[in-house]
Amino acid sequence: QSSVTVYGIADVLLEYRDHMNAAGDHRFGVTSGGMNTSRWGLRGSEDLGGGLKAVFQLEAEIGMDTGAAGSSFWGRQANVGLDGDFGRVIVGRSYSTTYDFMLPFDPMGYAPFYSWATSGGQIASLPRKDGMVTGVSNLIKYQGTFGPVKVGASYALGEVAGSDSAGRFFSLAGAYTAGPFSAALVLDQRNAATIAANGRYDKEKALHWGVSYDWKPVKLFLAQRVYKKELAAGGANAKSTMTWLGATWQATPAISLTPAVYFQNISSGASGTDDPRLFALRAKYELSKRTSLYAVASTAKSGDGGVVSVSRDDNGFADSQSSVGLGIQHRF
């Protein structure tokens, strides 16, 4: 009946990590998505004539270690829209414009093992990650490319009766590419639910910027998130910056090396401060365009004695943690 493409990524990492409990013990594990989150999806497009296309995408996370689905099945992508000379507009569930525009500026490509670009390592004593707004529901998203300039916007409805702004998210972004140089700037804001005391809501505001320079065979990256949370109940705003930089060195057509550093400065807020940082190194060997073997190492350190994890998703148990791992990724 149609031309649906079934696609995905199967990515598994064998990992050794230290400080995996309060006693400081290590753990060997099989984890899903070392380099990219394992996923599968359906996507397609239909030519409507005059350069216009109908497009849809459904994408689901896969836990390759246990076979688990994501908490919301199609939590990665579930959207439909139109694509044309004007750009692309989609409606449904998808990633924020912030996520889309900053991805090219993370040398680790948002790798679950290990990038902190989308969020910091878990600081258990400090229930803040000050992370990026990534997956968004009830979303209307636009993106267009005009010569060297790319522009994008996200608008997600809060779906709150009685307030058109509570629960709302928006993101505005621009990017510019000139030869080996690229840069992007993104502004976004997410409003929380209204609180009963004064009918106001917390506001999370973030500014992201990134630059990259492809000095072949080495590409350099530098980016930052400047984050502020204004509290509806009063009290000090929570502020932080997350800065990352790194490089990819394409040593041979098949082998690349990626060192990266992530440094978070949680500078103010009622729940405390810390300065966690992560050093990550990845070597990738491409068996083909679609299949790679990779080795990865990382070490994370808390600046102020909080407990920290190399993984953005798991809790830490001490003020430092290190890991090494071997993985395989296959794209289909």
Place this chain on the structure above:
Amino acid sequence: QSSVTVYGIADVLLEYRDHMNAAGDHRFGVTSGGMNTSRWGLRGSEDLGGGLKAVFQLEAEIGMDTGAAGSSFWGRQANVGLDGDFGRVIVGRSYSTTYDFMLPFDPMGYAPFYSWATSGGQIASLPRKDGMVTGVSNLIKYQGTFGPVKVGASYALGEVAGSDSAGRFFSLAGAYTAGPFSAALVLDQRNAATIAANGRYDKEKALHWGVSYDWKPVKLFLAQRVYKKELAAGGANAKSTMTWLGATWQATPAISLTPAVYFQNISSGASGTDDPRLFALRAKYELSKRTSLYAVASTAKSGDGGVVSVSRDDNGFADSQSSVGLGIQHRF
């Protein structure tokens, strides 16, 4: 290995609706499945020779606004069977014969936004919908077409030890088509679980009928469900009728207009009575055979002061509710 077809519908509606809380506030929302429930599925058939085919179908609901799966993953279709000159027999999970035979007689095509053909709008003060039995588990279903006559039967096992009839559902249907005229008649009964007091069970009995006439470019529809629930614990039977009528006007090859009215008369029952009604209007613009844009408006009113919703799935908050929306649907 085989010829499996991956298919689906991605349908998203941007909707404004009033009276979305007790204070009477409006809400803007992104909802999945304005015109048809968003879904994806797998289906296939194998030629066994002599006109006989093996057939299977798996179909799952998609919440395109959040990426959620349906409560039972393959809750729409999960069945296998045989198809031949005699008709088609399938076993597993599917829609009732009632659902299949009455669908052609709803001008809105069971649209979640907005048709009440399968159930009434939510009357929160009256926990009754007196709806159609739609999706059915443990089902054996037959359908056959013989010239102008179509016949169908559903039989779903109750799977209750000690009673072959408790929990059982059956449906018997016939339809007739002669040129522009079509009509259908369906009888069904669903038994509830046995109650301890007397070993009997509630019985929901429904008679559906529908007629349509294709007076091109206008097609007219009229249908009704006559519903009765006999209570095993005694007390007055719950009775109601749901009547719907409407038309589709194919104004141009690409543009159609569909006005429809749904009127429910909840006439007796211990939990009270009401007479909710819904007026719906849809304009559809087909970008292609597979992709459409549409606009929809609706208004619902409770007859006896109960709270009512334009949506058959959401709760209402006042004795009336209205909405307008814009949507896009893509079939793949």
Place this chain on the structure above:
Amino acid sequence: QSSVTVYGIADVLLEYRDHMNAAGDHRFGVTSGGMNTSRWGLRGSEDLGGGLKAVFQLEAEIGMDTGAAGSSFWGRQANVGLDGDFGRVIVGRSYSTTYDFMLPFDPMGYAPFYSWATSGGQIASLPRKDGMVTGVSNLIKYQGTFGPVKVGASYALGEVAGSDSAGRFFSLAGAYTAGPFSAALVLDQRNAATIAANGRYDKEKALHWGVSYDWKPVKLFLAQRVYKKELAAGGANAKSTMTWLGATWQATPAISLTPAVYFQNISSGASGTDDPRLFALRAKYELSKRTSLYAVASTAKSGDGGVVSVSRDDNGFADSQSSVGLGIQHRF
């Protein structure tokens, strides 16, 4: 983008079973997976050159009676690996080497209705099944074939911080085929979580062996699991054997008959002993290579008065149970 195969099995059984409650009542039911668990999946491979291939597989259970997904969505298969002259290595979620090597020695092919090869019938008064370790998470699995010899190994990480052996599973297997004769031997061990009292863990050890002889048109099967559970908290080891034997008679190219017997001797253990046994008989009529109709009958008996079920998945209610059923299976 790639050559993904969508595949599966849709299998539904209409079953009559007696003793389905404490009163001894029968029940008619529609159940999914009479002959094989209903499933769907995605799989693919990529030629990497030099005889090397990248392979992946995702496979999910389907409840065809209700449309339900399995408890872990991709709980059957979620793995990626490499295949070459050396054999195949995969990482992720899959079936144990034990499961893979013993499958050819069950005349009923692990049929949910009815084989006890992977586990015994439910003895409600005896919360032990002493079953096979089937699906395994965090798994590294190898299998290779060298002439008449097939070897395999599973190693699944326990992922317990502070102990590399707690929670671990391994399996080692060899099989040999010479003309009509085949034999296999498998050893495996699964460690439980550590207990606080002494830091030790329960150990389940099993030895499986099987032989088959294809005396066309009759193939004979005999196999056994010798099971022991060593308790970390002390107390008598739980011991049992499960023995099965049977035959398939290919009466005509389309019709086959399969009688089988499963006999479990739960010989020691704190929770008691029993000797349940199951007699199963299946007749299969192949409409094509991919589609079959089948009839099945079974009767189970408890040796020591415990309650027993013909099904390895459902609870029993009396010391015997019998069933007959008709099914259809379609492979896509």
